[in-house]
Amino acid sequence: MSSGISGNRGETAPIAGGATVAARRYWWQSPIARRRASYGYLTILPWIIGFLAFTAYPIFASLYYSFTEFPILKGPSWAGLQNYERMFFQDDLFWHSLRVTAVYSLVAVPSGVIVGYLVALILNQKVAGLSVWRTMYFMPSIVPAVASAFLWSWIFNSEFGLVNGFLMNFGLRGPKWFFSEEWVLPAFMIMHLWGAGGGLVLYLAALQGVPTTLYEAAKVDGANVWHRLVHVTLPMTSPVILFTFLTGIIGSFQIFTAGYIVTGGGPRNASLFYVLYLFRTGWNYFQMGYAAALAWVLLIIMLALTLLTLYASRRLVYYEFSEEGK
Amino acid sequence: MGSATATSTAATQTARARLARIMWPRVVARGILYLVLITGAAIFMFPLFWLVATSLKPERDVFLFPPNLIPTKFEWVNYPEALAQFPFLRSFLNTMIIVIGVEIGRLLSCSLAAYGFARLRFPFRDQLFIVVLCTMMLPYQVTLLPQYLVFRDFGWLDTFLPLTVPSFFATNAFFIFMLRQFFRTIPTEYDDAAEIDGCSPLGIYWHIILPMSLPALGAVAIFTFMGEWNDYFAPLIYLNTPENHTLAIALNSWQQAHHSNPTNRPRPYSQIMAVATLITLVPVIVFFLAQRYFIQGVVITGVKG
Numbered sequence: 001m002s003s004g005i006s007g008n009r010g011e012t013a014p015i016a017g018g019a020t021v022a023a024r025r026y027w028w029q030s031p032i033a034r035r036r037a038s039y040g041y042l043t044i045l046p047w048i049i050g051f052l053a054f055t056a057y058p059i060f061a062s063l064y065y066s067f068t069e070f071p072i073l074k075g076p077s078w079a080g081l082q083n084y085e086r087m088f089f090q091d092d093l094f095w096h097s098l099r100v101t102a103v104y105s106l107v108a109v110p111s112g113v114i115v116g117y118l119v120a121l122i123l124n125q126k127v128a129g130l131s132v133w134r135t136m137y138f139m140p141s142i143v144p145a146v147a148s149a150f151l152w153s154w155i156f157n158s159e160f161g162l163v164n165g166f167l168m169n170f171g172l173r174g175p176k177w178f179f180s181e182e183w184v185l186p187a188f189m190i191m192h193l194w195g196a197g198g199g200l201v202l203y204l205a206a207l208q209g210v211p212t213t214l215y216e217a218a219k220v221d222g223a224n225v226w227h228r229l230v231h232v233t234l235p236m237t238s239p240v241i242l243f244t245f246l247t248g249i250i251g252s253f254q255i256f257t258a259g260y261i262v263t264g265g266g267p268r269n270a271s272l273f274y275v276l277y278l279f280r281t282g283w284n285y286f287q288m289g290y291a292a293a294l295a296w297v298l299l300i301i302m303l304a305l306t307l308l309t310l311y312a313s314r315r316l317v318y319y320e321f322s323e324e325g326k
Numbered sequence: 327m328g329s330a331t332a333t334s335t336a337a338t339q340t341a342r343a344r345l346a347r348i349m350w351p352r353v354v355a356r357g358i359l360y361l362v363l364i365t366g367a368a369i370f371m372f373p374l375f376w377l378v379a380t381s382l383k384p385e386r387d388v389f390l391f392p393p394n395l396i397p398t399k400f401e402w403v404n405y406p407e408a409l410a411q412f413p414f415l416r417s418f419l420n421t422m423i424i425v426i427g428v429e430i431g432r433l434l435s436c437s438l439a440a441y442g443f444a445r446l447r448f449p450f451r452d453q454l455f456i457v458v459l460c461t462m463m464l465p466y467q468v469t470l471l472p473q474y475l476v477f478r479d480f481g482w483l484d485t486f487l488p489l490t491v492p493s494f495f496a497t498n499a500f501f502i503f504m505l506r507q508f509f510r511t512i513p514t515e516y517d518d519a520a521e522i523d524g525c526s527p528l529g530i531y532w533h534i535i536l537p538m539s540l541p542a543l544g545a546v547a548i549f550t551f552m553g554e555w556n557d558y559f560a561p562l563i564y565l566n567t568p569e570n571h572t573l574a575i576a577l578n579s580w581q582q583a584h585h586s587n588p589t590n591r592p593r594p595y596s597q598i599m600a601v602a603t604l605i606t607l608v609p610v611i612v613f614f615l616a617q618r619y620f621i622q623g624v625v626i627t628g629v630k631g
Contacts, residue, residue: 168392
């Protein structure tokens with residue numbers, strides 16, 4: 001999947017390791033190549049062990065657990081499709097948490113990408129003191145999730161908080177934010193937007209990588225600022241936008257810390273994010289089988305979202321096939 | 327704009343007037359640009375300012391409404407008072423043990439695997455690398471549950487082992503990918519020369535590839551630091567006793583602990599913000615010290631990748 005984003009360069013780059021053609025035909029006949037191959041396996045040995053122990057085994061184990069009833073102290077017992085039946089047909093909280101997470105992700109991530117990209121566009125206009133601006137916009141994204149959770153629950157405090165204090169200057173009574181079923185998700189989205197500068201560095205690098213000759217050519221053809229943005233800048237930086245969008249969606253579907261600390265899923269489950277529900281199932285109710293099923297559905301959703309995004313973006317994303325810049 | 331006026335003084339009067347006419351819209355546009363930039367920066371920085379400001383407020387200031395921006399009195403004593411109750415040193419050491427463990431494990435194992443994938447030829451190399459790429463997409467939660475059960479059977483719960491040991495086995499596919507991309511930009515002539523001089527592939531890895539990849543390794547180190555410092559989910563699941571808590575979990579449980587203390591007074595907001603400020607300060611300092619690596623790393627992963 002990632003190779004879809006990144007594979008193009010790999011195909012055009014020369015294969016490392018020296019005499020490619022000779023080695024490809026007879027690599028096993030040359031003792032040097034044979035020795036090198038054994039070294040090759042040696043270098044990836046830790047990864048192989050780690051992959052088998054910490055990825056391959058757990059994936060299949062959790063698939064198996066998802067078909068079992070598994071109270072943590074008793075061990076698994078086969079239950080067939082029971083967990084999935086419960087999830088899809090009986091468990092309102094599953095659908096609810098999925099909806100909450102989807103609404104949050106589909107608003108927060110695109111708007112975060114847009115804000116970050118707009119700031120990058122402005123900073124790319126040869127402004128004075130670029131690194132100072134960049135640092136100021138970027139800094140919120142390195143604030144630890146715990147600190148930002150406490151900070152924002154204080155900022156959105158309905159009685160003494162900054163936001164409602166500000167709104168009062170205009171004679172407005174602010175909502176209860178994290179304690180209101182309607183406003184809890186918008187509050188989390190604003191919190192997410194605060195970290196929108198995280199993608200800034202990436203966008204800036206991409207913008208600076210757009211060859212100036214393209215802009216000059218566009219100018220000669222009579223393109224104004226808007227045309228240059230739509231027909232040169234956006235297409236040339238589209239792979240990076242896709243990258244941040246995808247990683248953003250994947251990350252936001254797994255949002256946990258903020259929800260766990262600030263609201264614990266409340267009020268009345270209005271901010272029960274998917275992973276929060278998974279955590280509750282596994283580590284508060286100790287229903288490991290059901291938690292495993294939830295995790296597997298999350299995996300399928302991630303996969304579907306990734307493929308969907310890549311498919312939808314096929315016509316929108318422009319990949320440059322070139323060797324320059326290595 | 328300074329340079330524009332400087333050049334125009336050298337020009338004739340008419341040229342200056344013409345220049346001014348052309349420059350005028352540009353000046354306005356620039357002005358708007360900077361206005362937007364300043365407003366935006368103020369909005370982004372304000373919560374951080376608020377964090378620090380609240381941490382320095384006397385208690386009666388905290389509950390002023392509407393709130394005052396600058397504390398009426400700078401209550402520096404909030405910090406020692408918070409630290410007297412919050413187990414900062416212990417949870418800081420716990421966090422650092424995990425961070426350092428993961429750093430060592432990840433830098434060694436991921437770079438070694440990346441070297442193999444980038445430089446050595448062996449059957450099924452490319453197929454295996456595709457497997458690496460596929461694991462990048464896996465949500466952590468899918469593997470978490472069985473991992474948790476295995477570590478429980480090992481008797482590793484409530485130790486740092488589940489948080490550090492996996493990193494010695496190149497479990498982070500993203501960094502393997504990133505390092506491999508970087509290693510491939512190093513000319514193979516170096517390897518050939520070293521091989522002729524009798525250097526083994528492992529020697530090439532250690533004496534040539536690693537020293538030439540310090541920027542990429544620095545980026546991995548910083549991302550790892552930020553990630554482990556912020557991590558909440560895994561420590562929450564694996565570390566139970568307060569003695570083992572990392573800073574992130576310790577702050578949350580400390581804030582909740584007032585329910586069990588005899589006076590049952592909530593922690594003052596100023597003290598919570600003081601601890602939050604300290605927790606934030608460390609990554610900010612690291613960021614400033616290593617900004618170059620950080621930005622380079624972001625660029626390697628996103629643009630070159």
